[in-house]
Amino acid sequence: MLTSLTLNQLVGLDDTHIMDWNGTKLHSQVLTSLARLRSDANEAGFDLRVASGFRSFDRQLAIFNGKVRGDRPIYDENGNTIEVDSLSSYDLLCSILRFSALPGASRHHWGTDIDIYDANAISSDYVVQLSMEEVCLGGVFYPLHEWLDFLIKGDQSHGFYRPYAVDNGGVAPEPWHLSFSPLASICEETISLDIIKSALANAARDKKLELYSTISEHIDEIFNRFITSSPE
Ligand SMILES: [Zn+2]
Numbered sequence: 001m002l003t004s005l006t007l008n009q010l011v012g013l014d015d016t017h018i019m020d021w022n023g024t025k026l027h028s029q030v031l032t033s034l035a036r037l038r039s040d041a042n043e044a045g046f047d048l049r050v051a052s053g054f055r056s057f058d059r060q061l062a063i064f065n066g067k068v069r070g071d072r073p074i075y076d077e078n079g080n081t082i083e084v085d086s087l088s089s090y091d092l093l094c095s096i097l098r099f100s101a102l103p104g105a106s107r108h109h110w111g112t113d114i115d116i117y118d119a120n121a122i123s124s125d126y127v128v129q130l131s132m133e134e135v136c137l138g139g140v141f142y143p144l145h146e147w148l149d150f151l152i153k154g155d156q157s158h159g160f161y162r163p164y165a166v167d168n169g170g171v172a173p174e175p176w177h178l179s180f181s182p183l184a185s186i187c188e189e190t191i192s193l194d195i196i197k198s199a200l201a202n203a204a205r206d207k208k209l210e211l212y213s214t215i216s217e218h219i220d221e222i223f224n225r226f227i228t229s230s231p232e
Contacts (some may be wrong), residue, residue, distance in 0.1 A: 002029055002183050004190045005110060011199040012057035012109030025054035027111030030180045033158040034114070040151070040158075046144045047119040051128050051176075055108035061203060064103055067096045068210035075099060077172060079131055089214040097226045098172045102215065104199035105191075105227045107163065107177075112184040115176050118144040135175045145175055170225045193223045 008014035019028045026034070034050075041048035066072040074082045074095050082095055107113040117128045121140045128134075134141045151157040159182045164174040197219060204212040215222065 002186060004186045007195055010109065010187060010191050010195060011104040012055065012060060012106065013104075013199065015054065015056060015111075018054045018111045021053075024050045024114075025111065026050070026114070027054070027180075027183060029183055030112055030114075033160070033180060033182075036158045037160055040156075041118075041144070041147070044147050045120065046147065048116055048144065049119045050114045051117055051130060052108065052115040053113075054111040055106055057103050057109065057199065057203070058207075060101060060106045060109070061103035061207060061209065063100055064096065065208065065210045067100060068092065077167075079133065089211055090218065093211050093214050093218070093222075097170075097222065101171075101226070102196070102200065102222070103203060103209070104196050105223075107179060107184065107187075110184060110187045112180045112187060113163070114178050115174075116144075116178055117141055117176065130174075130176050132173070132175075141176070148178075188228075191227075193220065196223065196227065 005017055006014060009017050015025070017027050018025045019031065021031055021034075038048045063072065067074050070084060074084060074092075076082050076095075077098075084092055084095070087095065101107070115130055117130070117134075118141050121144065122128070126140075133139055135145050136142060148157065152161055159180050160178045161181050162175060162177065163179045163184070164171050164177050167173050200209060200212070200215060200219075203209045209215070
């Protein structure tokens with residue numbers, strides 16, 4: 001039976017629900033369905049691999065802080081690097097949240113969500129970008145995603161769907177990001193503004209969370225725009 005995660009598991013502070021599967025960390029209850037999807041992909045000529053599965057709160061915190069500090073690039077929709085010097089704190093925050101979740105608010109904390117690619121389509125020295133260029137028509141992973149579209153539409157994707165399929169002004173489209181709906185939908189119902197607020201407040205107190213005052217000021221809007229607004 002699928003059960004909800006604990007509050008600390010939902011925000012990536014506890015990984016006791018996570019298993020290591022060939023070097024990829026995932027929720028144990030996702031593995032059987034993923035194996036079925038991979039098997040179908042194999043029959044269709046694809047080697048469906050997971051580039052990124054579970055991510056902890058601290059890992060997401062490092063990614064977020066790195067972007068605020070300018071240690072990691074921030075991109076626009078076209079893949080161009082954004083000049084952050086001229087941005088207000090609020091605009092900087094929104095630019096980051098288009099592509100990276102706040103620590104505590106990533107679906108990757110749940111272990112139900114994966115970023116995927118087709119290893120059969122690339123050489124061993126190819127560095128997977130997870131970019132729109134790779135997945136759009138003519139892109140190296142387009143055939144895999146075209147096949148997946150067909151499966152998802154026909155309800156044959158073993159519970160996997162794309163939570164970031166279209167641009168609704170929140171998180172930018174990420175066709176490579178799949179979510180295991182039977183379990184992720186339970187997490188979606190359980191996660192709340194208060195749970196995320198509390199995780200962020202603790203991080204701001206015990207660790208270092210950049211832009212915390214701006215985050216706090218706009219947290220309700222952020223929650224609606226970037227956290228709960230992902231379409232089915
Ligand atoms: Zn992802």
